[in-house]
Amino acid sequence: MISLQYCAITVEEIDSSIAFYRDALGYEVRNDVSSGEFRWVTLGSGSEPTAAELVLSQPHAGQSPEDGDTLQELLVKGVLGFFVFRTDDVDAAFERARAARADVLQEPIDQPWGPRDWAVRDPSGNIIRVAQA
DSSP, X not given: OXXXXXXXXXXXXXXXXXXXXXXXXXXXXXXXXXXTTEEEEEEEESSOTTSOEEEEEOTTTTSOHHHHHHHHHHHHHTOSOEEEEEESOHHXXXXXXXXXXXXXXXXXXXXXXXXXXXXXXXXXXXEEEEEEO
């Protein structure tokens, strides 16, 4: 069996992103590593200690200048993709995100294709959807 260990999320600013993923989504900081002018932070779920961890980094971290510039442009445009998280209580998770003043794009709704979900934008513009497990 193969499972996902890390999921990389490109962000503009590390500290505001930590606050979002910690306060709005409930993740815990596991590692905070600096290398020169760059920094990588891993966050994990306390409720699922063996689940994949998030890796937050800025566009130029570990990239060539050209690739970093390209990632930066895509991040600013908001076209780096989206991330779907799951939870056992979608409404409670939404209330936590709202209390943390997350940029809500969609309140919880029962989707015609099945799941109940909601959506927010992280401080860097990445789209995050949270669905009922």
